[in-house]
Amino acid sequence: MTHTTQLLGISNAIVDILAHVDDGFLAEIGAAPGSMTLIDEARARAIYAKMGPATEMSGGSVANTVAGFANLGGDAAYIGHVRDDQLGEIFNHDMRSLGVDIRLEPAREGAPTARSHILITADGQRTMQTYLGSCTELAVADVTEETFGAPKAILIEGYVYDIAEGPALAARAMALAKQNGSAVALSLSDALCVERHRDAFLAAVREQVDIVIADEDEVAALFGTGDIDSTLAALDGNDKLFAITRSEKGSVIVHGGKRIEQPADVVNKVVDTTGAGDAYCAGFLYGWANGWPLRKSARLGTHCATAVIQQVGARIEPGLLERFA
Amino acid sequence: MTHTTQLLGISNAIVDILAHVDDGFLAEIGAAPGSMTLIDEARARAIYAKMGPATEMSGGSVANTVAGFANLGGDAAYIGHVRDDQLGEIFNHDMRSLGVDIRLEPAREGAPTARSHILITADGQRTMQTYLGSCTELAVADVTEETFGAPKAILIEGYVYDIAEGPALAARAMALAKQNGSAVALSLSDALCVERHRDAFLAAVREQVDIVIADEDEVAALFGTGDIDSTLAALDGNDKLFAITRSEKGSVIVHGGKRIEQPADVVNKVVDTTGAGDAYCAGFLYGWANGWPLRKSARLGTHCATAVIQQVGARIEPGLLERFA
Numbered sequence: 001m002t003h004t005t006q007l008l009g010i011s012n013a014i015v016d017i018l019a020h021v022d023d024g025f026l027a028e029i030g031a032a033p034g035s036m037t038l039i040d041e042a043r044a045r046a047i048y049a050k051m052g053p054a055t056e057m058s059g060g061s062v063a064n065t066v067a068g069f070a071n072l073g074g075d076a077a078y079i080g081h082v083r084d085d086q087l088g089e090i091f092n093h094d095m096r097s098l099g100v101d102i103r104l105e106p107a108r109e110g111a112p113t114a115r116s117h118i119l120i121t122a123d124g125q126r127t128m129q130t131y132l133g134s135c136t137e138l139a140v141a142d143v144t145e146e147t148f149g150a151p152k153a154i155l156i157e158g159y160v161y162d163i164a165e166g167p168a169l170a171a172r173a174m175a176l177a178k179q180n181g182s183a184v185a186l187s188l189s190d191a192l193c194v195e196r197h198r199d200a201f202l203a204a205v206r207e208q209v210d211i212v213i214a215d216e217d218e219v220a221a222l223f224g225t226g227d228i229d230s231t232l233a234a235l236d237g238n239d240k241l242f243a244i245t246r247s248e249k250g251s252v253i254v255h256g257g258k259r260i261e262q263p264a265d266v267v268n269k270v271v272d273t274t275g276a277g278d279a280y281c282a283g284f285l286y287g288w289a290n291g292w293p294l295r296k297s298a299r300l301g302t303h304c305a306t307a308v309i310q311q312v313g314a315r316i317e318p319g320l321l322e323r324f325a
Numbered sequence: 326m327t328h329t330t331q332l333l334g335i336s337n338a339i340v341d342i343l344a345h346v347d348d349g350f351l352a353e354i355g356a357a358p359g360s361m362t363l364i365d366e367a368r369a370r371a372i373y374a375k376m377g378p379a380t381e382m383s384g385g386s387v388a389n390t391v392a393g394f395a396n397l398g399g400d401a402a403y404i405g406h407v408r409d410d411q412l413g414e415i416f417n418h419d420m421r422s423l424g425v426d427i428r429l430e431p432a433r434e435g436a437p438t439a440r441s442h443i444l445i446t447a448d449g450q451r452t453m454q455t456y457l458g459s460c461t462e463l464a465v466a467d468v469t470e471e472t473f474g475a476p477k478a479i480l481i482e483g484y485v486y487d488i489a490e491g492p493a494l495a496a497r498a499m500a501l502a503k504q505n506g507s508a509v510a511l512s513l514s515d516a517l518c519v520e521r522h523r524d525a526f527l528a529a530v531r532e533q534v535d536i537v538i539a540d541e542d543e544v545a546a547l548f549g550t551g552d553i554d555s556t557l558a559a560l561d562g563n564d565k566l567f568a569i570t571r572s573e574k575g576s577v578i579v580h581g582g583k584r585i586e587q588p589a590d591v592v593n594k595v596v597d598t599t600g601a602g603d604a605y606c607a608g609f610l611y612g613w614a615n616g617w618p619l620r621k622s623a624r625l626g627t628h629c630a631t632a633v634i635q636q637v638g639a640r641i642e643p644g645l646l647e648r649f650a
Contacts, residue, residue, distance in 0.1 A: 020642055052643055053392065053419040056381035067378065086411040086437070094378040112411070317345055318377055 003182070005101065006075040006289040008151035009066035010143070010173055012135040012159050013080030014114040015087040016059030018274070018312055019051045021119045026127055033121065036128040036190050038162065044131035047117050056087075057313040058094035059116055062157035062187055064275045064314045068282025068304055070098035072321045074289060077101040079147055081138040087113035088134070098318065103147040110137050124270035124309065132162070140169045148176045152289055153211070155281075158189030158218075161197040174208040187281060188214035194221035211241045211288070213281045219244055228252075232259065243284050243298070245277050251301065253284075253294045262298035265306040275314025279304035286321075300324055328507070330426065331400040331614045333476035334391035335468070335498055336512075337460040337484050338405030339439040340412040341384030343599070343637055344376045346444045351452055358446065361453040361515050363487065369456035372442050381412075382638040383419035384441055387482035387512055389600045389639045393607025393629055395423035397646045399614060402426040404472055406463040412438035413459070423643065428472040435462050449595035449634065457487070465494045473501045477614055478536070480606075483514030483543075486522040499533040512606060513539035519546035536566045536613070538606045544569055553577075557584065566619075568609050568626070570602050576626065578609075578619045587623035590631040600639025604629035608645075625649055 026033055029047055039047070058067070063080060070076045078095055082088030084106035091113060092102050111133040119127045138160070148154075154177050160166040177184045186201070186209045188194050194201060194214075201222055205212060212219070216228050219242065223234040228246070235242055235254045242254040250263040283304035287297025303324050307316050351358055354372055364372070383392070388405060395401045403420055407413030409431035416438060417427050436458040444452045463485070473479075479502050485491040502509045511526070511534045513519050519526060519539075526547055530537060537544070541553050544567065548559040553571065560567055560579045567579040571589075578585040608629035612622025628649050632641050 048418060049421075051418075052422045053383065053640055054415075054422075055638065056415060058378065090379075090381060093373060093376075096374075097377045097379075313380065315378055 003150050003152040005077045005149055005151040006153065007066065007069050007285060008077045008079065008149065008154045009062045010079045010154060010160060011062030011157040012060050012114060012132060013063055013082045013091050014060035014116045014130065014135065015091055016057050016116050016118050016274070016314060017048065017054045018057065018118045018120060019054040021051070021121060023121055025050070026119060026121070029129070031119070031127050031129060033127055034125050036130060036192070039129050039131050041131055041133070044115065044117065044129070047129050051117060055312065056090070057315060058091050059275070059314050061159065061189060061278050062155055063095070064278035065155060065187070065281040065285070066100055067095060067098055067315050068279050068320065069286050070100045071316060071318050072282065072286045074286050077103055077149060077151065079103045079142060081134050081142065082106050082113045083110060083134040084108055085112050087115060094315070104142055107134055107137060110134055118274055120272050120274070120312070124272050126272060126274040136163050138163055138169065139165045140172050143169050143172045143176065145176065148173065148180070150180045151182050153183040153185055153285065155185040155187060155285065157187045158193045158197060158201065161200055162193070167200055170204070174204070178208065183210040184208050185211035185213055185285065188212065188218035188222065191217040191221040194218050198222065205240060209240060211243065213243050213284070215245045215247070215277055243281070243301070245280050251280065251298055253298050255294060260295050260298060262295065262302055265302055267306060267310060270309050272312045273309050275308045276305045278314060279308040279316065328475050328477040330402045330474055330476040331478065332391065332394050332610060333402045333404065333474065333479045334387045335404045335479060335485060336387030336482040337385050337439060337457060338388055338407045338416050339385035339441045339455065339460065340416055341382050341441050341443050341599070341639060342373065342376070342379045343382065343443045343445060344379040346376070346446060348446055350375070351444060351446070354454070356444070356452050356454060358452055359450050361455060361517070364454050364456050366456055366458070369440065369442065369454070372454050376442060380637065381415070382640060383416050384600070384639050386484065386514060386603050387480055388420070389603035390480060390512070390606040390610070391425055392420060392423055392640050393604050393645065394611050395425045396641060396643050397607065397611045399611050402428055402474060402476065404428045404467060406459050406467065407431050407438045408435060408459040409433055410437050412440060419640070429467055432459055432462060435459055443599055445597050445599070445637070449597050451597060451599045461488050463488055463494065464490045465497050468494050468497045468501065470501065473498065473505070475505045476507050478508040478510055478610065480510040480512060480610065482512045483518045483522060483526065486525055487518070492525055495529070499529070503533070508535040509533050510536035510538055510610065513537065513543035513547065516542040516546040519543050523547065530565060534565060536568065538568050538609070540570045540572070540602055568606070568623070570605050576605065576623055578623050580619060585620050585623060587620065587627055590627055592631060592635060595634050597637045598634050600633045601630045603639060604633040604641065
């Protein structure tokens with residue numbers, strides 16, 4: 001089977017609106033620190049009106065990973081739903097400028113391009129209030145043999161299951177993956193998302209998924225386990241590849257009964273954790289797609305995550321791989 | 326005369342699109358390093374398509390100053406022309422979030438909100454390619470007794486004279502200033518802008534302007550002088566207040582036959598010079614508006630400029646004054 005692309009991402013296409021806030025701000029809007037909440041347009045307007053001056057940057061979890069993968073030199077494509085508005089133009093520009101092949105045209109009608117209000121507190125933690133807008137209109141009809149192509153791997157984000165046609169379009173993408181010999185990677189997105197779609201995720205991981213990308217809380221939510229030891233024990237005998245991030249505790253790769261532990265890099269100051277997991281995923285999948293050993297792939301993932309938490313925003317300046325030793 | 330606002334800015338309302346580029350990029354698009362070039366929408370699209378992933382932030386020279394003035398705690402208002410599109414919403418949001426009173430409604434038709442492609446090279450210098458869009462529709466009719474109010478000072482940017490009705494609306498604002506006892510400050514914008522409008526600027530500085538904000542090249546262009554000594558000599562006997570920035574050489578305030586020299590702060594690494602002069606102007610005018618001595622005002626200007634050149638983008642996180650010792 002000839003693969004014409006290394007990685008095809010399917011996810012919510014979002015522009016981030018980043019601003020620093022104090023803890024009082026989170027309390028005032030009723031947001032739990034570190035959480036991701038889906039909000040409607042009215043609430044998006046209300047929160048934005050309360051926020052201080054902001055910076056805008058393309059975002060979206062798996063979209064960040066695809067951008068990072070391309071930044072590393074990987075050959076990537078993307079399916080996500082934006083409107084033909086200025087934020088949609090920004091999103092597509094930033095992807096294309098890294099060489100990502102955008103597979104869908106911007107919609108000429110419907111809701112505006114999605115935006116996530118990313119509230120960064122002094123400890124570098126980000127709390128997200130996300131208005132999905134145009135993303136909610138991503139449909140099964142958008143995943144065709146033409147838009148899918150023949151990627152070596154696809155990466156779907158758990159958040160896609162929040163979209164009306166999300167579970168169906170994910171199933172369609174996984175069927176096309178099987179037909180094309182593409183590996184299927186699933187990012188679990190966040191622990192609350194796992195709780196919302198636990199049965200669907202468990203079925204997918206049992207049947208179609210080859211690689212699970214997640215943090216330890218998400219894997220624990222999936223298998224209903226507690227601490228990391230019980231979570232890892234739950235993976236005994238599971239033949240899928242798990243890449244599990246653990247913040248300052250590093251990451252663990254589990255595959256075929258083996259565990260590879262990768263420590264985190266020492267960082268002087270965490271500026272903003274936005275995109276840390278996405279960046280790790282980009283590095284790990286880049287190594288995987290290029291046939292690197294798992295340990296080296298995990299080390300590149302760590303390198304990418306370390307870079308992104310020392311800046312504001314989830315996307316990194318081009319040249320990531322050049323700085324990897 | 327009771328002044329209801331400290332500072333009213335009248336200028337181009339622009340959203341910056343910032344990206345790092347190498348020197349080859351500037352050569353390829355034929356841009357002189359450090360220059361500001363006005364471009365049309367087709368060229369804006371072409372340059373944006375060539376640029377790498379970018380970050381968006383509100384900008385515009387005097388708009389940056391007004392934002393900085395409000396960030397310091399000053400009471401500010403703003404007249405600038407945006408469209409009712411997403412970039413216009415971003416621009417107005419960022420102003421309002423600092424407490425700036427936006428005096429014009431976004432236009433419901435016409436060109437899109439202005440954007441400036443800010444190309445940052447490794448030395449921290451920025452080269453600007455600006456598409457004025459909606460700004461070009463700012464009109465005399467937008468400057469009324471109602472939108473003008475009764476500010477203690479107004480600050481007009483030289484770039485306004487590039488707009489079709491710019492010279493006329495600047496004259497109208499200066500007439501209203503006289504009527505309301507408002508001081509008139511003029512920012513000379515850039516040396517090429519001074520060359521485009523030298524006679525108009527000279528006449529304004531002779532007649533209506535009280536404070537001239539400029540870098541040394543702009544003042545030299547205005548008076549046709551060469552080095553800083555000949556420029557300062559040209560100001561002998563001039564009764565206006567001049568605040569002249571000189572990059573790493575600091576600044577000079579000239580007023581009533583006196584010269585006050587303010588050295589620059591030592592900076593480890595210049596990240597991006599975007600907005601340095603605007604930030605200086607914000608600090609200087611804040612001191613002036615609050616009756617501070619000129620030297621202390623110049624020192625606050627320097628503090629603001631030092632902060633802005635150590636980050637990407639022209640606007641600074643709130644809390645600028647708290648960090649001034």
